[in-house]
Amino acid sequence: MEKKRYTKPQTIPREELERALFQANEELSQANEKLNRQEKERMELFRNLSHDLRAPMTALVSTIGLLREKKDMPETEYQELLDMMARRLKNLSAMLDEIFLLGQMENPQLELKLEEIDAAALLEEFYYSCEADGKYAKRSLSLSLPEDLQCMIMVDAQKLVRVLDNLFTNALRYSKDGDEIALSAQLIGEKLQICVSDTGVGITPEDLPHVFERSYRADRSRTPGDGGHGLGLAIAKSIMDKHGGRIWVESVTEHGSSFFLELPALLEK
Ligand SMILES: Nc1ncnc2c1ncn2[C@@H]1O[C@H](COP(=O)(O)OP(=O)(O)OP(=O)(O)O)[C@@H](O)[C@H]1O
Ligand SMILES: [Mg+2]
Structure with a gap:
């Protein structure tokens, strides 16, 4: 042995x-x-x-x-x-x-329903669906897309429209009669950058770092009514994160805000 x-x-x-x-x-x-x-x-x-x-x-x-x-x-x-x-x-x-x-x-197991979408077509369709609300609210709406914006994106279209919808509703909610709301997009390198900007009330520098937090509202008044619940931007951020994209904001108090979305573009090589 x-x-x-x-x-x-x-x-x-x-x-x-x-x-x-x-x-x-x-x-x-x-x-x-x-x-x-x-x-x-x-x-x-x-x-x-x-x-x-x-x-x-x-x-x-x-x-x-x-x-x-x-x-x-x-x-x-x-x-x-x-x-x-x-x-x-x-x-x-x-x-x-x-x-x-x-x-x-917030469920890590959630799968997005990804499909290849023509970015310009999605943005145009979204813009035209907002026109009536914008007119009714007496805001001046504009859409600006480069003529040669031929760019496909891999997105869950329903979820991306939720993001755009919240940005547009916010622009309406936090502006007044006669203010301008603009939707634009451009290709920057291999990324598509979408911007929803308004000439509304803007966001103070103190509030700016917190607007993507769940349940954060700048005025902090938790009164009932037609005001929001402070959830839209937190949802928008989760949706953009899940797409491997980004969302951020630039704002000047009393002058307006611009919310940016960035998504990877599918470019023909
Ligand atoms: N375009 C904007 N102009 C000025 N302030 C804004 C704008 N967008 C968002 N904010 C500020 O950020 C906060 C958070 O926005 P968010 O969309 O998460 O919530 P909400 O619009 O209040 O409610 P909800 O979207 O849940 O209906 C708002 O309450 C508001 O104070
Ligand atoms: Mg909102």
Whole structure:
């Protein structure tokens, strides 16, 4: 029978062991801090969302009470209250949609429905779908695409339109009668850059770094009504990240904002 040879176990120098232990400890405590921070953000998000959900619901319940009590209400007042209820319900439903989409986008397993799309065609179609809203809101809209913009992009078109839609709705929401809203695009190297800009209220330098955070609204007034919920840009950022793209903003208070999207372009080599 062959004799088993004894090999002396290699000893790791104490210093090296201590260093490895220290590093593992550091990494653990950093991961722990990150988890705590994420948990805090999640709690804050839930607090804000439940506030935003509760406020219009309370208003709806009291309006129903009013309609029950005042049986002899004039027809115009009655219609106004119904309109107000319809607006609040529409707003609530939009918010639930956004919460669902945000949850979807944060799921790492979510697969985009990628297809090769002609960028100019998508942008033109989007622009024409906005024209009526822009006119109704008395904004001056413009579209500027280079004539030779022949560029295909690999995108989940429905999701990209959600991003554009939020940028356009924001431009409408944070501007006033007569302001300008422009949609433009250009090829820069191998990237397509899309820009939605407005001459609206702009964003203060203090607010600027936070606008892509979930549930952040610059005015911080959490009042019900037609205002937003601070979710659109967080969703837009997740969508752009999932496409391997980027989103960023440049803004001057009282002069307006420009939101940029960047996506890899499929160029014929
Ligand atoms: N074009 C803009 N001009 C000025 N401020 C803007 C503009 N776009 C976004 N903001 C600021 O950034 C905040 C976050 O925007 P975001 O789209 O995430 O939320 P929202 O429009 O308030 O609500 P939601 O999109 O969920 O309906 C806004 O509340 C607003 O304060
Ligand atoms: Mg928005």
